[in-house]
Amino acid sequence: MTFDYDLFVIGGGSGGVRAARIAASEGGARVALAEEYRMGGTCVIRGCVPKKLMVFAAGHGAAMDEARAYGWQLSVQGFDWRAFRARLDDELSRLEGIYTRNAENAGVEIHHQRATLIDPHTVALADGRQFTARHILIATGGTPFVPEAFEGQGVMTSNEVFLMEDLPRSILIIGGGFIACEFACVLQGLGVEVTQFYRGAQILRGFDDDLRHHVAAEMSAQGVALEVSTDLVSLERLPDGRFAAVDTGGGRREFDRVLFATGRTPNTQGLGLEEAGVVLSESGAVKVDDWSQTNIPSVFAVGDVTDRIQLTPVAIREGHAFADTVFGGKPTKADHALVASAVFTRPEAATVGLTEDEARELGRVKVFMTSFRAMQTAFAEGTSKAMFKLVVCAQSDRVLGCHIVAPGAAEMIQFAAIAVKMGATKADFDRTVAVHPTMAEEIVLMRNPAREH
Ligand code: NDP
Numbered sequence: 001m002t003f004d005y006d007l008f009v010i011g012g013g014s015g016g017v018r019a020a021r022i023a024a025s026e027g028g029a030r031v032a033l034a035e036e037y038r039m040g041g042t043c044v045i046r047g048c049v050p051k052k053l054m055v056f057a058a059g060h061g062a063a064m065d066e067a068r069a070y071g072w073q074l075s076v077q078g079f080d081w082r083a084f085r086a087r088l089d090d091e092l093s094r095l096e097g098i099y100t101r102n103a104e105n106a107g108v109e110i111h112h113q114r115a116t117l118i119d120p121h122t123v124a125l126a127d128g129r130q131f132t133a134r135h136i137l138i139a140t141g142g143t144p145f146v147p148e149a150f151e152g153q154g155v156m157t158s159n160e161v162f163l164m165e166d167l168p169r170s171i172l173i174i175g176g177g178f179i180a181c182e183f184a185c186v187l188q189g190l191g192v193e194v195t196q197f198y199r200g201a202q203i204l205r206g207f208d209d210d211l212r213h214h215v216a217a218e219m220s221a222q223g224v225a226l227e228v229s230t231d232l233v234s235l236e237r238l239p240d241g242r243f244a245a246v247d248t249g250g251g252r253r254e255f256d257r258v259l260f261a262t263g264r265t266p267n268t269q270g271l272g273l274e275e276a277g278v279v280l281s282e283s284g285a286v287k288v289d290d291w292s293q294t295n296i297p298s299v300f301a302v303g304d305v306t307d308r309i310q311l312t313p314v315a316i317r318e319g320h321a322f323a324d325t326v327f328g329g330k331p332t333k334a335d336h337a338l339v340a341s342a343v344f345t346r347p348e349a350a351t352v353g354l355t356e357d358e359a360r361e362l363g364r365v366k367v368f369m370t371s372f373r374a375m376q377t378a379f380a381e382g383t384s385k386a387m388f389k390l391v392v393c394a395q396s397d398r399v400l401g402c403h404i405v406a407p408g409a410a411e412m413i414q415f416a417a418i419a420v421k422m423g424a425t426k427a428d429f430d431r432t433v434a435v436h437p438t439m440a441e442e443i444v445l446m447r448n449p450a451r452e453h
Contacts, residue, residue, distance in 0.1 A: 024106045032111060137300045388406070
């Protein structure tokens with residue numbers, strides 16, 4: 001049977017574009033890609049990239065405060081959100097253009113519209129055209145989840161943050177994960193009064209407990225009104241457009257805006273997947289094996305739509321591995337072990353490997369930990385502290401987990417991740433000479449365990 005294309009990719013985000021480019025440029029495949037919104041996907045258009053630029057914007061505020069302690073005479077007029085947003089929009093358009101050009105230069109034919117699956121080898125475009133393909137890749141990502149009770153009440157998700165016309169004076173953020181904590185710090189840093197409700201006992205569930213407590217303390221100290229074991233019960237839209245929120249403690253408070261950061265769900269609705277026989281999980285994610293292949297041999301899926309690890313670099317690896325396997329003659333499984341990640345709070349939190357609790361389940365551990373005011377902070381009489389922690393297997397001396405809360409922690413963890421991935425031992429860390437004076441040197445200077453159990 002002849003097909004219109006060798007590969008049809010649905011979704012122009014990180015995973016889809018990588019797979020399309022590699023299949024076309026290195027695998028010699030005839031590739032088409034459909035994207036219904038903007039090329040670049042969540043990461044580039046309404047996720048990692050604009051978020052990180054907002055992190056930089058907020059960081060300048062804190063840096064200016066510190067600069068005064070270093071002798072700078074400053075007079076600051078305040079933050080101009082509209083000016084920043086205009087630059088942000090330009091930058092995202094530039095990046096969108098690069099994504100589009102890179103794919104097109106690799107020979108990928110882009111359809112700027114929605115595509116749905118018709119059968120294991122056929123997709124339909126919104127304009128009615130249908131194409132056949134030997135392989136179809138679902139890379140449609142995820143979408144913010146808002147609990148049903150609060151849908152349609154004018155609340156925001158991360159999608160809308162970057163589109164705000166003006167910064168609110170006050171905001172209520174619901175959730176305690178990556179997005180809630182990052183936006184709490186960013187918006188607070190830009191001058192917004194931030195209240196954050198988290199339903200559990202401590203934010204950043206799944207991360208190491210010491211890291212979680214440290215980040216929570218830092219966020220509270222910098223002015224985020226973080227309320228744990230607190231959830232939103234009801235919302236009322238006031239005549240002036242503001243919100244009255246009632247929490248589980250019975251309190252009623254008013255906020256300009258409400259932002260839900262309560263997780264993301266796989267983007268599989270209305271894609272024709274189930275009708276075509278593709279099996280989905282209970283959460284609506286496309287079920288795939290280690291090769292990113294679904295139960296239908298010609299249909300594959302990568303990235304957030306599979307709900308494995310919702311991180312851009314993971315989606316890129318999955319997309320690349322798929323293209324290598326199917327079109328490059330290099331069977332490759334995406335490696336999901338020891339994936340480092342960072343939460344861009346202020347200070348940043350970054351982690352690779354096991355938490356102390358996870359490691360203890362495997363056996364006896366030694367925990368090395370330090371917390372201190374960095375030189376730069378101490379000079380400015382700031383109170384913020386950095387934290388470094390290593391979780392080490394007591395038997396093998398192997399470093400099982402590394403957890404850092406510090407300015408630049410995300411940059412540091414990338415290198416620590418190489419060592420941890422290589423199976424470095426604590427002795428390997430110890431015999432590495434420190435780079436002085438830095439914060440990161442602490443990672444090789446922790447001599448005595450804080451505890452062993
Ligand atoms: P997360 O899964 O990280 O966090 C969701 C939060 O919402 C949790 O605190 C969860 O609580 C809470 N929650 C879920 N449902 C409800 C509900 N019905 N009512 C109240 N609270 C609720 O999701 P995010 O939305 O923060 O981010 C999605 C994913 O995107 C992340 O998991 C991450 O993989 C990725 N991401 C990565 C970033 C990075 O690398 N820096 C940045 C942003 C996102 P509980 O813990 O109790 O379940």
